[in-house]
Amino acid sequence: MSHGAAPGSGAQSNRPVIELARLIEMANQIGDFFAPYPAGPREEGVRNHLRNYWDPRMRAALLAHVHAGGAGLHPHVRAGALLLLESGRERTAYAGPPKA
């Protein structure tokens, strides 16, 4: 079968896929859930949720905002988003926050 090369690519502009204010609101809501977890698992919980549930364009827009200072984001949400850039943190079957 001759079905094209890499699927899923192809965003063509720099425009955020969704309005930034909405992404910040959603990211902070995720942060609110993980807030009671101890430092470490807390940031990893945010990272894993973004990694497994967010479209890559949503993650990219959020990371661009973090790099621009991350105004309006909870500190542990900024830290969790930055963990997306680290390799070796992949998990295969993540369904919730990390073990306590």
Place this chain on the structure above:
Amino acid sequence: MPNPRKPERSVVTTCAYCGVGCGFKAETIGGRVVRMIPWKEGKANHGHSCVKGRFAFDYYDHPDRVRKPMVRNRIDEPWREVTWDEAFAHAAAELKRIQATYGSGSVGAVSSSRCTNEEIFLMQKFARVGLRNNNIDNCSRICHSPTQFGLSATLGAGAASQHFDSILQADVILVAGANPTEGHPVFGSLMKRRIREGARLLVIDPRRTETADSPHCRADVHLALRPGTNVAVLDSMAHVIVRERLYDEAFIRARCHWSEFEQWMQLVGDARYAPETVGPEAGLDPEDIRRAARIYAKGPRSTIYYGLGVTEHSQGSTGVMCLGNLALACGMLGREGVGVNPLRGQGNVQGGSCLGSWPHMFTGYRFVTDEAVRKSFEADWKIALDPEPGLRLPNMFDAAVAGTFKAIYIQGEDPVQSDPNQNHIVAAMRSMECVIVQDLYLTETAKFAHVFLPGSSSLEKNGTFTNAERRVSMVRKVVEPLAGLEDWQITVRMINAMGYPLHYDHPSQILDEVARLSPAYQGMSFPLIERLGSVQWPCNADAPEGTEVLHEKQFPRGRANFMLTQYVPTTERTDDRFPLLLTTGRILSQYNVGTQTRRTGNVAWYAEDVLDLHRSDAEARGIQDGDQVTVTSRYGETKLRARISEKMNPGVVYTTFHFAQSKANAVTSDLSDWATNCPEYKVTAVEVAKVPARTEAPQRVPAEAKS
């Protein structure tokens, strides 16, 4: 009254209304369905039925049914009837053009829980192999996606732990955010039967529902909480269980992680979750919270049934986790008469969840980011698949408004009526260049469509449904599809038109493919279901005839997990301008957005949506029973007839969303669950005002009314 003519043909099939999934005999004369007889052997209903499944079937050949495919270039043009071939060619050409212009991720699809498992499976296959992305969602996104998330996180399986009949062994029944006697009436009858035998009933619901207070059903404790405080109240029940040491230590040590339990105990044991603190905020007597917690913990067999009153909140997933935590703490899992069970709204919402119609998951709740799982699909389908999660349905609409999402293929869904913040959805629809709607009728959403593919009702196709107790039952063709094709055939043709060759002779081959690729459905097949009548997943080598009760010996991940469920109040608040809280729900005789039931005689029982409110709120506004009122929120406005109701607490108003013209979702917000984006339908701050007699409502007509 003369006896009815003897039917010529009788076909056993499954009702497509609520998640109970009753078995029916559909009987015909001259090729027309004339009656639906509840099937005695149906394991979900044992010969019972409700007024929807029994009487509301004539929607299927209503004159409004569309029987020819149609296209148009712009939504202000009239529809043009075309052949099926032309419709598929046009739709595919548009999708390809848009992807070439705006990128692969600028298009997506959504499947319907009124369609069969096989059809839902094909819709996700359409996105993955036809669109080559993961922009596929299902309508449980806006109802029970928090169930899948919250129960997976705690118990390891996002589905009911019990079969329905298990309730007949329960000593305590906790119903949270659900009204089964109206929403799931056949299950509601089963519950009443157990209550008659002496089971105790706990109800958590802002309204004095029929389940909380009616002749055959009266709650021992009714926690009529303020909408939006579920998590605080459930954590407060946990507080009582922890502080009074009512938990089941042996169960927790054997089946959970003790260290996680201790961490959870520290959170919920904190003074901020004491009933004396939570009670006033939630509008409850602290002693009622204590009584409910003690009764639940004492059991000895306590079971939980819950609905959208738990899930449709900004903390919907957290609320579901609270229920999982409670059951784990008290050892109420893994046997008859206990458990945690979602009551699902649509006939096949469980199937919608199971069949991989998710932007982040394949069948069997396995992540698209999991390389091993993805490779199993790539090997079977012989095509490279997108390794990244796609857009969820609300994300698609947000992206459409942002100008980055341009086309959608909608199977049997009506988001313009059913989704929150209608003005936002309409703006999203208007910004798309190609909307493809596959439905029975020209729905509200079809007003914004460019391609209309006439679908088939569940009386016109073969396949399977999965009900709220994980039971897979047969849907059998009773009459030929009115527009010529069953829905699965339409989607196959769409996939082919996108350039991916695919062929099935019969839906049984699609279920075989599901079984091949999904652990929980491994043993499922049409012959097995034909032989047993119905089969509950998991069905595999360990359980060749299916499984009634989950988690008996161990949880899917071995041990279960306590989750930290901190209460975070919603940002939707009342203030001087919007001092009342609106919550939404359903009524017995109508179903969901009413697309089907409004086209039946059932309108005689409920002809319009009304606004229920407490006498004191009505009197403060000069409103009398039957007055026309405006309901205004920060998001929009609608007009309804007021009904003064003893079921409401002061400060809380309520309506249903069965009728398009009442536009209940013109006022709901676009706030959503933190984990799944499930909309917060259940909490909207509003003001209600009387419409002066014989004058028009204020001219703040929403944009879509002008078209």
